[in-house]
Amino acid sequence: MSNGTRTENFRSWFMDKLLMGMSWPEYSRRLITPFNMVAAIILSIGIPLMAIRFVYGLASVTHASNEYPWGILLGWGLFGGVPLSATGFVMGTAYYIFGFKGYKPLVRLGILTGFLGYLFAVIYLMTDLGRPWRIYYPMIIGFGTASVLFLVAWHVATYLTVQFIEFSEAILEWLKSRRVYKWATMIVIGMTIAGIILSTLHQSALGALFLLAPGKLHPLWYSSYLPHLFLSSSIYAALAMVIVVSTLVAKFLPGAADNNFLRNLDRLTVGLGKGACVGMFVYFALKLVGVAHDNNWYLLGTPYGEWFLLEILGFVLLPAMMLTYGVKNSSPGIVRFGAFYAVIGVVLNRINVSIIAFNWNLPDHLHHIIPPWQEFAIVAAIAMIHMLIFRWIVNRMPVVREEPEYKELH
């Protein structure tokens, strides 16, 4: 092969894979959209702030203090992000273990959402860690085996790997690798079950982290049921999140999807909605059991009690009823609305546990938890990179469509 053809080959590979079959000028012209403009602005503010954080320390961009070691970087990025990333495990379990074959068009989307969700949870965490370059320490340097966070670290790392392997099929298909082969069924089942184990444990572990702080977390949120609450809400959060993500893909990236995906989406949305609303009622009941167990009813009359009621009535029960209504009337539109609402509710719960109800008894508490704008800007930038990478992958790899030549492999 002469040098010339090789360059030519590379060029066509580059255009085909990275520019989605367009030439440079065409591709760059296509990049100028209002969304991308907003993205550029957010990144141009957030990325320099990230650099400042790494050069001048956390104090330069966060409100982190000795009483408030954790802020929105973790409250949003880790505690909010991980339940919304249960999508891979929930869709994998439904499809591979319980045999809901009809959900096939959404399985890869679920896995990608989960994989990126975890990846970015780790990125938020690394932004917040004092010495992020030591992230591997719990694996090699010291074993705090009595620590719940030790469990979280191991499980998130392992699960991230499992999800990457699960998603690698799509990457290989995209590269048109001749070596794509279907994972042996038993391996897929094995990975799915590993995913179930790891997910049940670390989802609940995120709640269990706060069990160590009975004196600091408001009694309405502190409960020995915290692990159960975190786990059960992550399951419905995942179902709702698949609805949210698939809705966004169908609306904004229809070109990346095949007919199979687009045609079945409404029906599948209602099906997922059904699962989500069952999960939400279970969670709602568990929340009440938690209050009853500690006999905390009397606290409901306090300001924090009102906030608690707003959370469980306004952001759990109400979206659950909305989903029920949508499912009963087979209305994908209402189900979608309910799903967006439910997802917001889960994030609100995690922010409540990790930020708003934490240290509630310190003077001036509500004043202290307001993050500085720099912290918001960093969070916005990371979230934007997350979205851009998600879009980049969905546009190129077979996530919501099937590659014809690999079809028979599935």
Place this chain on the structure above:
Amino acid sequence: MDKIIKNPETEEKSKQEKEDSKISRRGFLTGSAAAIGGAALVGTYKDASAYKEFSGWPGRFGCLTDLTACVGCRSCEKACNEANNLPKPDVPFDDSSVFKEMRRPTAHAYTVVNQYKNPKDENKPLYRKVQCNHCNEPACASACPIHAYTKTPEGAVLYNPEKCFGCRYCMIACPFYVPAYDYESALEPKIVKCVMCYARIKTGGIPACADACPVGAITFGKRSELINVARKKIMTNPDRYINHIYGEHEVGGTSWLYISGVPFEHYGFPANLPKKPLIEETKGFLGAVPVVFTVWPALFGTIYASLRHREDMEKQKHGEEEEKK
């Protein structure tokens, strides 16, 4: 300064016990790292109980602060600053203007003295020196995923910055809001907290703050003996003290103990803490980990197998019917 004279006999015994537990600890730490790594996923959570064995070091030391004696002179702050080579303070140690606000230990100060309102007499404010309480079963140590904290046989809870990656979960977990973090540092941020003057007590000395107190408000000694001292003080002066030794039972007991003339809430001590060590709260969860690892594969494996089996049966039936036709 007060110092309880050590009884040589119990000293000998405790030394022996110390040696013993050291050995068992070493045994527990051996075993290849890989084994620990693998087991880490499944959870070698019997270690959680191993913690318990180590926390009850018999001859461990402690301090007893008599809050009724403290006059708020801040000599202890100064002594601590000098003994531990901490940076010079912004406000000199003899300046009482610091009492205008509530302070807490920071990245530059292991201990601070605060002023509180006296519910009995407005004109006689109360003072308390705040520092690490060196818990018997420290929540900070249970929290740390890298085992950066050690409860030493001497009673001091020590932190090792070489291991820490700065997650600050120990700060979340400490019920007394003790560990501070130097957020200012980009390259070497670390947790900062009182070390119970470990180097001094190891060589038979006493903590600098206890040594410096002009009114003898801080007594250093064996924890078990300090409890007796505290009891005796309370018994002989029932008008002066309330009948509560703070730290005797709170979160499983602390090495630093306090006696006071007014309920401890007036000194800003948390009053809502359980008596059992905080690690107990997570034991149920950690205990369930191995169960999930064994039950889940069996459960979901069975579900998978039985559903596939049913599908196959149905397919077969379907096939037979087709054939009949």
